[in-house]
Amino acid sequence: MKILVINNDGGGFADYVEVAEGTTVKQLFDRQVGGSKPQNYLIRVNRLPVSAEQALQDGDRISFTPVKIEGAA
Amino acid sequence: MTMLSLRTMVRMAVRLQSRLPPSTEFPDFSPAIAAWQQLLQANARLEFVRQRAWPTAQLSVTSEVARAASLVRLRLEDELNICKAIKPARATATLRDVLADLQALGREFPELRIDLRLNQLSVVTEPINLEEVPLGRFEIVVRCDQLDEYRAYHVMALDPSPAASNSDTIHPHVQDGILCEGEGHHAIRAALSQGRLWDFFVLVRQVLQTYNGSSAFVSLERWHGSDCGDCGDLMSDDDITSCERCDSQICLDCSASCEDCGHSYCSECRGLCHNCDQYVCMACSRACTGCDHHFCQSCLQAGRCAACVEDLPPENSPDEHQDLASPEAPPPADAAIQPLRLGEVAVPA
Numbered sequence: 001m002k003i004l005v006i007n008n009d010g011g012g013f014a015d016y017v018e019v020a021e022g023t024t025v026k027q028l029f030d031r032q033v034g035g036s037k038p039q040n041y042l043i044r045v046n047r048l049p050v051s052a053e054q055a056l057q058d059g060d061r062i063s064f065t066p067v068k069i070e071g072a073a
Numbered sequence: 074m075t076m077l078s079l080r081t082m083v084r085m086a087v088r089l090q091s092r093l094p095p096s097t098e099f100p101d102f103s104p105a106i107a108a109w110q111q112l113l114q115a116n117a118r119l120e121f122v123r124q125r126a127w128p129t130a131q132l133s134v135t136s137e138v139a140r141a142a143s144l145v146r147l148r149l150e151d152e153l154n155i156c157k158a159i160k161p162a163r164a165t166a167t168l169r170d171v172l173a174d175l176q177a178l179g180r181e182f183p184e185l186r187i188d189l190r191l192n193q194l195s196v197v198t199e200p201i202n203l204e205e206v207p208l209g210r211f212e213i214v215v216r217c218d219q220l221d222e223y224r225a226y227h228v229m230a231l232d233p234s235p236a237a238s239n240s241d242t243i244h245p246h247v248q249d250g251i252l253c254e255g256e257g258h259h260a261i262r263a264a265l266s267q268g269r270l271w272d273f274f275v276l277v278r279q280v281l282q283t284y285n286g287s288s289a290f291v292s293l294e295r296w297h298g299s300d301c302g303d304c305g306d307l308m309s310d311d312d313i314t315s316c317e318r319c320d321s322q323i324c325l326d327c328s329a330s331c332e333d334c335g336h337s338y339c340s341e342c343r344g345l346c347h348n349c350d351q352y353v354c355m356a357c358s359r360a361c362t363g364c365d366h367h368f369c370q371s372c373l374q375a376g377r378c379a380a381c382v383e384d385l386p387p388e389n390s391p392d393e394h395q396d397l398a399s400p401e402a403p404p405p406a407d408a409a410i411q412p413l414r415l416g417e418v419a420v421p422a
Contacts, residue, residue: 008276012263042279047177047271065275070285071246072255 001058007032008065009041019056026052033064040067077179077187085187085194085217086172092220093165093268105148112141166268174271181275183210192217196274197231201244203284206293208244209234213277215270225265226273228252228281236291237298238309244281245289245296254280255288303327303340318342318354332369333357348372348379 001021005028007013019028025045029038029052038052042065045054056062115138122130166174175194179185184197195214200207209232219225227250230243242248246255254261257280264273286292298307302321314328315321316339328337331354332346343354347366358367363381374382 006269006272008260008264008272010259012260014263014267014269042275047173047181063272065272065279067279068283069257069260069276069279070255070283070288071257071280072253072285072288073246073248073290 001056003028003056003059004061005032006061006063008063009033009036023056024052025050025054025056025062028056028062029064041065042067077185081187081189082172082175084189086168086175088189088192088217089194089220089270090166090168090171090268092217102148102152105145105152108141108145108148112138112145115141166270171268171270174269177271178274181271182278186212194270196278198278198281200232201281203245203282204293206296207234208232211244211247211281213274215273220265220268224251226252226277228277236296237307238295238313239291242290245284245286245291245293246280248290252277252280253288253290255285256280301327316342318356331357332371346372 002016002018005013005015005017025043026038029041029043033041042063043050044063044065045056046061047063115134119131119134119138122134175185175187178196182196183199186193186195186197193214193216195212198211198213200210202208209230212229212231213226214229215226228244228247229250233243236242239248246253257276261273261276264270264276284293299313299322300306301308301324302316303323304327306324308322308324312324313322314325314337316323316328317336318338319342321339321341323339327340329343329352330337331343332349332351333353334357336354338352338354343352344358344367345351346353346358346369348368349372351369353367353369357370359370359373359376360367361373361378361381362376363384364378366378368378372378377385
């Protein structure tokens with residue numbers, strides 16, 4: 001199934017990816033972000049907060065946004 | 074949560090979607106066509122020299138044709154890569170996406186504001202506290218007709234609590250309404266250019282909620298101002314300097330330069346020359362060996378001040394004393410009028 005993945009970490013990435021049926025939010029996070037802790041990100045499916053074990057559906061929009069983003073002067 | 078009418082949201086969504094920047098780069102084959110023209114000309118020269126059986130010329134023109142052919146291939150490959158990269162579904166948000174973003178923003182933020190007259194879309198954040206410094210609520214404002222411009226948005230303080238030293242700094246990373254995006258720059262620009270407004274506002278909010286002490290317009294430690302270490306007055310950013318000996322922060326009025334070394338010091342690290350009243354630092358001042366007062370180096374002579382030098386008892390030799398004190402003694406009565414000098418001999422009369 002195809003879902004829109006938005007990774008707002010670093011340079012920003014937004015594209016459709018193919019995932020297997022039944023893929024959970026946590027599984028996709030580990031694949032896309034990997035090496036980071038989920039609590040350091042705002043994870044939203046279709047712009048709503050979700051549980052890590054929620055299974056993704058075809059056409060879902062999932063975003064990962066870092067909680068801490070340092071500005072500058 | 075904001076209660077805006079669906080009609081208002083739809084009208085704003087239509088305006089926003091129509092102003093989204095172009096989706097992606099489109100191919101331009103004119104460089105490849107120009108390279109092809111050069112190849113045709115080089116090939117015509119090759120035909121010319123081949124018909125005349127000029128072997129040397131054939132070699133050089135063949136190299137020229139090969140270079141022109143390589144350039145054609147390079148230009149074509151560039152444009153083919155661009156053709157393959159075009160993906161409109163990723164590049165630009167649809168009207169449905171924009172409307173969904175607006176509805177979600179109304180849930181994500183305490184307040185969503187749509188001003189159709191001013192063509193502005195904005196959200197209001199929760200009150201922001203950074204390291205126990207309350208900064209209040211902020212409004213992130215986007216001009217719908219400037220989405221593709223670098224300054225597409227600005228940040229306003231709704232409960233102003235700016236830095237004491239600079240009223241234009243309403244947040245450690247916001248000055249004159251402009252957020253210095255830092256780590257969030259590329260993601261914020263990508264979200265704006267792709268019309269992902271929900272992502273854009275959330276990203277800006279996360280930057281506002283994060284303090285970067287190593288790069289702030291005004292640090293939170295100095296948010297409520299710095300007091301001069303000497304006079305105690307509150308100092309503005311333009312008025313702060315530091316003592317070059319103890320590093321204490323002082324205002325420009327309290328800073329003074331040493332007469333001898335020229336460096337600037339606070340009142341604790343400098344004194345006054347006992348003679349000329351000029352400022353002199355601890356390192357440069359010297360005590361007179363006679364009176365023990367402190368002086369700058371130019372007011373001391375062999376370790377003594379002028380007053381102590383005058384009080385010195387005379388210590389010079391008698392001859393010297395005489396030469397100095399009395400006029401020249403008259404010569405003996407029988408001295409020759411013109412005595413013999415070196416190289417001379419007396420000639421009898």
